[in-house]
Structures are given as C-alpha cells and as structure tokens.
Amino acid sequence: MNILVTGATRGIGKTIAENLSGHIFAVGRNEELLKAYSDFLVCDMANKNDLEKLGEYVAENKIDILVNNAGEYIYSPIEQVDYEKTEHLIKVNLIAPLYIASRAVPHMKEQKWGRIINIGSISGVMGEACASLYSASKAGLIGATKALALELAEYGITVNTINPGWVETDMGNVSAEEGEWTKEEILECIPQKRFVSPLEVAGMVKYLISDEAKGVTGQSINLCAGLSVGY
Numbered sequence: 293m294n295i296l297v298t299g300a301t302r303g304i305g306k307t308i309a310e311n312l313s314g315h316i317f318a319v320g321r322n323e324e325l326l327k328a329y330s331d332f333l334v335c336d337m338a339n340k341n342d343l344e345k346l347g348e349y350v351a352e353n354k355i356d357i358l359v360n361n362a363g364e365y366i367y368s369p370i371e372q373v374d375y376e377k378t379e380h381l382i383k384v385n386l387i388a389p390l391y392i393a394s395r396a397v398p399h400m401k402e403q404k405w406g407r408i409i410n411i412g413s414i415s416g417v418m419g420e421a422c423a424s425l426y427s428a429s430k431a432g433l434i435g436a437t438k439a440l441a442l443e444l445a446e447y448g449i450t451v452n453t454i455n456p457g458w459v460e461t462d463m464g465n466v467s468a469e470e471g472e473w474t475k476e477e478i479l480e481c482i483p484q485k486r487f488v489s490p491l492e493v494a495g496m497v498k499y500l501i502s503d504e505a506k507g508v509t510g511q512s513i514n515l516c517a518g519l520s521v522g523y
Contacts, residue, residue, distance in 0.1 A: 299362030301325035303461035307490035337388040347395040360389035361411040385429035406449035414457040441510030450509035457516025460487040483518030
C-alpha cells in the first residue's frame, strides 16, 4: 500500500507515519527531518506552487491511503484576526486537504478501493473561544468529510475524520501556553484528566484503514479523553 502522510515531521503525523505498514510517502516543511523517510516531499501547504507540486506527486505515486494531518493553530481574539491570518489558516487546514484528495481519488476510483483520513480537532466539533479561525477550518473539514464519503462510497473509498482533543505534542503544549489557562487547569476540564497520546491517534488511523472498518465512512470520531461529552 502507498500511504501519504502530511505533516509527517513531528507530533501526530510523525507517530502515524512510524506506525503504519506500507510504503510511506512523507510530506512536511522541514527537509532535514523528512530525510528520515526514504520518500518525501518538502511542501508548504499555504503555497500554491508547492501544493500543485504535491498534487502531481500524489498522482504519480498512486496513493492508496491519504492521511491529511498537516495543520496550523492560531489563538487570537476575533478583533485581532486579519485577512492574512484568515487566508493562511484556511489554505493550510481546509483547502490543502481537499486539493490533495482531489489528486488521490482518480487512482482510488480506478482500483475501487481507498482510504482518506483527515485529522481534525475537537475544536471543530465544540468550538473554541479565541480560536474561531481554527474551529471554522476544522468544522469545514468535518463537513467535507461527510460530502466526500457520500460521493465516493460506491467506489469502495472511505473518508473519515479523527478529532483529537488535547494531545501530548509540541503543538498541544504550545496551544496550552498561548491560551488563558494553565496546563493544570486544562487537565481539570478533561474528564479523563489527561492529554491524548499520539499513539492513540495512530491506532485509530490503523483501524480506519483496515478491512474491519470498511463500513465506517463519513464519520467524525472524537478522540478526546471525554472532552466532547462535557465536564
């Protein structure tokens, strides 16, 4: 199986790429870190030329399993949001995953099998104060997942989104530092009183690409230690 993972240089993406069986095609911005993989492409998801090159890379390598993991987070009160921030985050978190999928789907349709897994966020399900751009982009990804699942179901292609809550990664810790609450205060709001491990996300990806999950499509799966249930 040819598996492409975006944002594969650190955190959730790196863990996913390291724990899947198949030919991994890694995508990220840091060339030095990408050299850990035999096949990789340096790509800035907000750059149109880079994204088009990635689209060609996806088509040429006949990707069977696409993991749209790359994403960015902006913590900002709405009155401090400007056009550039809005454009950048929507490009990275929503436009890029959809464009990459558009280039992967022809091969998947031809073989009547494929898996598209989007890494969303619990913020796209619940909303997050002072992170409206991020919440909006991840909510859009959930909507796109449902639509694509309907469109591609007859071809044996499943499309799902995993929505992690707070994850024990550099991005998760930076997000905690930038917010108004301390990490200890955040933990008090999580029913299981812990951050999710990147290995848990990788495990969910492994399940969703398996034959056992062939009937699971169009789903938005919250992997959040109970955060979406309430507190």
